[in-house]
Amino acid sequence: MIDIHSHILPAIDDGSRNLDMTLSMLHMSAVSGVTDIIATPHVNRGGHVPSWQEIEEKTAQVAEAAKRAHLPIHIYSGAEIELNGDVLRFLKEGSWDYCLAGSPYILLELTDQSQSDMAERLIYELQLRGFQPVLAHVERYEQLMNHPDVLISWAKKGILLQCNIGSFTGYFGHHLQQHVEDLYRNHMVHFLGSDGHRTEFRTTDMREGHDALRNLQQKQHNQQDLWLETTQNASRILNHRVLYPDVPDYWQVKKKGLWQRLFGS
Ligand SMILES: [Fe+2]
Structure with a gap:
């Protein structure tokens, strides 16, 4: 498994407090089957943009400490970038600063105030600059989840979706x-x-999540092994390869059970 979204860097955001905590988090990752993890500290939250140099230096320190502690995990630099007009100032064409593992992929976060049409325009501008957008924890955005047609159109335009x-x-x-x-x-x-x-x-422990995925796959009779497939997708980030997922043409709503069909709730 490759964990593409984590706040493991010490004392840079609301994530890990110090190097000891970071190493414990990495231990949890490794025992839950994570072989590679991308550090994605908050960037542009409340207007605060840590320098890319600071993120890279902290990532190198953490990687070194993990190696000394014999933790079997690879660590890469990245960021979770709050999306507003300011991103056009520090995400520059031809530079992969603030991207995931040195690739053109960027992890973007919306806020409660984000308007989907405005967000789409900003993301399009970033795509024109060569970035490949990944939307962080898409399940949190009510505006999008209430309009899955918009979400499908975004995915068709190359916006990739990450879930927690x-x-x-x-x-x-x-x-x-x-x-x-x-x-x-x-x-x-x-x-x-x-x-x-x-x-x-x-x-950073993913074991319960892995179990929940297995149960869900059985419950939905879904052929897709999400753990495996998302790992394969994430390996494309690490290898700087483009990902073209199959996107559905329409949103399939959940079939209602007998009780719901009869009584409506
Ligand atoms: Fe996050």
Whole structure:
């Protein structure tokens, strides 16, 4: 498994507090089957943009410490970038600063205030500059989840979708669990990430998530092995290869059970 979304760098955002915590988080990752992890600290949150040099230096320090601790995991630099007009200032054409593992892929986060038409225009501008956008934890955006036709049109335009593995377990509530189950049924999950922030909550441990995926696959009679497929997709990021996922033409709604058909709720 390749974890493309994590807050493992120490003391740079609201994630890991220090190097000890970082190493514990990496240990959790490794025991849950993660072989590669991309550090994606928050960038442009509240207007704060840490320098790319700082992110790269911290990533190198963490990689070195993990090697000394004999942790079997590869660590790459990246960022989770809050999307607003400011991104056009620091995401420059021809530079892969703030991208995932030195590739053209960028992990973008929307806010509650984001308007989907404005976000789409900004993302298009970034695509013109050569970036390949990945939308972080898409299940959180009500505006998009309520209009899956928009989501499908975005995916057809090359916007890739990442879900948090904790959403499949119900850790972030039933509502988000429903959203990821809908996305999975529609083959609209391209990447998984832990979005791990700490060791005691919102961790980098993916084992429960892996179990939840297996159960869901059986429940939905879904042929898609999401753990495997998202790992293969993520390896394209690490190898700087383009990903063209199959995107459905329409959104399949969940079939209602007998009780719901009879009584409507
Ligand atoms: Fe995150």
